[in-house]
Amino acid sequence: MKKILVAPLNWGLGHATRCIPIINGLIDNGFEPVIASDGVALELLKKEFPKLISFELPSYNIQYAQKGRNFKWKMIAQIPKIISAIQNEQKTVAKIISAYHFDGIISDNRLGVFSKEVPSVFITHQLNVLTGSTSWLTTILHKKYIQKFDECWVPDVETSPNLSGKLGHPTELIKNVKYIGPLSRLCKKPMPTVYDLMVLLSGPEPQRTILEEKIILELEKYPKKVIFIKGVVEKKQIKEVKNNITYYNFMNSRELQTTFNESNHILCRSGYTTVMDLAKLNKKAFFIATPGQYEQEYLAKKFKKEGIIPSCKQEDFTIKKLDEIELYKGFTNYSKKITWKELFDLF
Structure with a gap:
């Protein structure tokens, strides 16, 4: 079985939870997923998949602002620390790949989790990174990292209507981007309202x-x-x-x-x-x-x-x-059937 490293960013729980259908897709298609993250994201995935091997990656240790208006500037002040964490990620991943002979990497927004030795995928819905007046700069920097990966999977549909809007649909598309359809670990079931x-x-x-x-x-x-x-x-x-x-x-x-x-x-x-x-x-x-x-x-x-x-x-x-x-009308189903076999052909 080919081993695939799945590494979500530890920022809330969203990056980890949307990796759950990917991990299940890997298992269903004969791959052996291995989890890598830190903090609550790692803990959540270990609870969901207690039998899978897992690794702890260096934490970004980001501190968040008490007031929303200070959020961006607090993040900017921590850029040197974030860059250092990305570099530590790269070193850790290189050691893991060398020691355990992985066949591929799927990184959900972890910028340092890639390798030139094996096919590497980056997952993001933010091809445009909004930071107010500095959006142009953060988008350019993000694009540079995305281009280090073999493919970039956007969990949305390419056409309109879509879920991510201008976040996932830039005017100038990045060459390695694939729109794979929205990712959710949940299914609609007919149940009485409790x-x-x-x-x-x-x-x-x-x-x-x-x-x-x-x-x-x-x-x-x-x-x-x-x-x-x-x-x-x-x-x-x-x-x-x-x-x-x-x-x-x-x-x-x-x-x-x-x-x-x-x-x-x-x-x-x-x-x-x-x-x-x-x-x-x-x-x-x-x-x-x-x-x-x-x-x-x-x-x-x-x-x-x-x-x-x-x-x-x-x-x-x-x-x-x-x-x-x-x-308000609420959501209608934007789902697109994800063809896991075609996506995983990269590996």
């Missing part, structure tokens, strides 16, 4: 905790049945019931799929992986973008403008705003 609202949190701290505390405070005025998944991956799953709200620290894919299908409406971040899940499940939702994350702010505005999903800024959220959900 919860009026599902709250799904994820993303970097401290913003995840800030939003959690705000929503919990707002839910005191919400009488309907709620399930609240905090997006905190820990060794043990914890369930807690308080009045009309059931809390979980995290769920695995099977549990999340059931909960999504049993929930009427979703309250969540506008991260791209969540967007792909909602589109697959044809769900109605309300978006709150992570403050300062231009990508999430763009996606929230895009879907609000298109009449698909309502949204607001984090500081403006009140529970009353959930009433807007019914005024």
Whole structure:
């Protein structure tokens, strides 16, 4: 069996969760996937695939701003540290490839996880990297890294309508790009509605905790049945019931799929992986973008403008705003059948 290294970025949980269907696709097509990441992304995939070999990669150790307006400048200040982490990644991957004789690499946004010795794939939905006035520069730098890989897989459709908008559809296309269709680990199932609202949190701290505390405070005025998944991956799953709200620290894919299908409406971040899940499940939702994350702010505005999903800024959220959900049409299925065999021919 050919060994393929699958390495998602540890930034929230989205990069790790959208690698789950890829790992399953590799297994179904006779490959041996091996996991490589760090932090909660690595922990999540180890819980999903306890029998697979895994490696820990150097952490970027990014610190996130307390206030959204400082997000970009805090990130820029950490560029030397990020470049150092990418270089450490390259050294670690070179040692792993040499010692374990891998046949291919699939990197989800880990810029240093590639090799000239084996076919290497980069996964991203951001061919345009939005950072406000510096978008032109971040896009050029990102493109330079993408071109180091044999192929770049964009989890979206090439034509319009699509999910990623200008993020994944630049005016000048990069030569090694393939549009593979949206990636989701979830499937739509006919189930009776159990919860009026599902709250799904994820993303970097401290913003995840800030939003959690705000929503919990707002839910005191919400009488309907709620399930609240905090997006905190820990060794043990914890369930807690308080009045009309059931809390979980995290769920695995099977549990999340059931909960999504049993929930009427979703309250969540506008991260791209969540967007792909909602589109697959044809769900109605309300978006709150992570403050300062231009990508999430763009996606929230895009879907609000298109009449698909309502949204607001984090500081403006009140529970009353959930009433807007019914005024929007929600997602229709943007799915495209992914031909794993053709994609994996590269290896």
